[in-house]
Amino acid sequence: MAVCIAVIAKENYPLYIRSVPTEDELKFHYMVHTSLDVVDEKVSALGKALVDQRELYLGLLYPTEDHKVYGYVTNSKVKFVMVVDSSNTALRDNEIRSMFRKLHNSYTDVMCNPFYNPGDRIQSRAFDNMVTSMMIQVC
Amino acid sequence: MSRQANRGTESKKMSSELFTLTYGALVTQLCKDYENDEDVNKQLDKMGYNIGVRLIEDFLARSNVGRCHDFRETADVIAKVAFKMYLGITPSITNWSPAGDEFSLILENNPLVDFVELPDNHSSLIYSNLLCGVLRGALEMVQMAVEAKFVQDTLKGDGVTEIRMRFIRRIEDNLPAGEE
Numbered sequence: 001m002a003v004c005i006a007v008i009a010k011e012n013y014p015l016y017i018r019s020v021p022t023e024d025e026l027k028f029h030y031m032v033h034t035s036l037d038v039v040d041e042k043v044s045a046l047g048k049a050l051v052d053q054r055e056l057y058l059g060l061l062y063p064t065e066d067h068k069v070y071g072y073v074t075n076s077k078v079k080f081v082m083v084v085d086s087s088n089t090a091l092r093d094n095e096i097r098s099m100f101r102k103l104h105n106s107y108t109d110v111m112c113n114p115f116y117n118p119g120d121r122i123q124s125r126a127f128d129n130m131v132t133s134m135m136i137q138v139c
Numbered sequence: 140m141s142r143q144a145n146r147g148t149e150s151k152k153m154s155s156e157l158f159t160l161t162y163g164a165l166v167t168q169l170c171k172d173y174e175n176d177e178d179v180n181k182q183l184d185k186m187g188y189n190i191g192v193r194l195i196e197d198f199l200a201r202s203n204v205g206r207c208h209d210f211r212e213t214a215d216v217i218a219k220v221a222f223k224m225y226l227g228i229t230p231s232i233t234n235w236s237p238a239g240d241e242f243s244l245i246l247e248n249n250p251l252v253d254f255v256e257l258p259d260n261h262s263s264l265i266y267s268n269l270l271c272g273v274l275r276g277a278l279e280m281v282q283m284a285v286e287a288k289f290v291q292d293t294l295k296g297d298g299v300t301e302i303r304m305r306f307i308r309r310i311e312d313n314l315p316a317g318e319e
Binding site: 109123 | 156159160162163164166170253254255256258261
């Protein structure tokens with residue numbers, strides 16, 4: 001379903017970014033990069049309300065002609081960005097939410113790996129496989 | 140004092156995440172302190188041994204198991220009582236050698252490795268080697284010299300974790316005079 005999945009650190013550098021190999025990788029990098037501003041905007045605008053509801057899902061950040069960009073930010077300000085093909089109209093908000101939830105759980109497991117140093121790029125095979133499964137589902 | 144009072148057959152609850160992460164921190168720190176994996180394995184075994192020689196006292200006090208008459212009985216106690224008490228798992232015992240002096244403990248899920256993924260540069264690290272040391276140390280204190288080693292490990296891509304135990308000999312010399 002997803003065509004690109006990225007994990008961005010608190011300081012806005014990428015911890016992990018993967019996109020489907022069939023398309024131009026750089027295009028997605030741009031898209032994710034652009035979305036960070038929207039994430040910041042949303043977080044500061046909704047900041048208080050989000051904290052109160054403990055809601056981590058930010059919803060649709062912005063649509064482009066071919067894609068939709070969704071965001072999710074953890075309590076430690078790590079951002080997850082997911083780019084979805086907009087031709088895929090069957091994908092509902094709830095499913096996106098559950099995909100982020102899955103991503104978050106997997107990310108938590110990576111953080112708990114004693115051999116992972118926080119702040120490094122994520123190279124975990126388990127995380128990689130999970131992301132792959134999320135990208136294949138749709139394509 | 141209060142610790143002594145708490146000591147009974149009931150097991151104390153503890154967060155498994157805290158335990159797993161503590162062990163992980165220990166192993167990674169050792170990896171930083173030592174140059175190669177062999178040294179880390181050795182160090183883990185040594186630490187386990189030191190734990191084992193103490194833990195056996197606690198185990199005997201809490202479990203009320205009596206003297207084992209043969210190695211098979213020992214294996215049963217280790218798997219069904221000791222592992223259950225300290226790690227909350229019950230490994231299965233298989234692959235007895237014909238002579239009855241070797242067996243395997245199969246751990247379906249090893250609580251020590253819950254979140255762990257071995258990085259490529261630590262391919263010869265035996266992550267849970269502490270357990271071997273514990274088994275060796277504990278059994279040594281009850282007059283049994285054994286050898287314990289990992290032959291399969293889920294971290295290395297095997298389906299299960301397997302600890303191979305081999306009975307070497309009875310240690311007779313420090314049996315107090317007058318017993319038996």
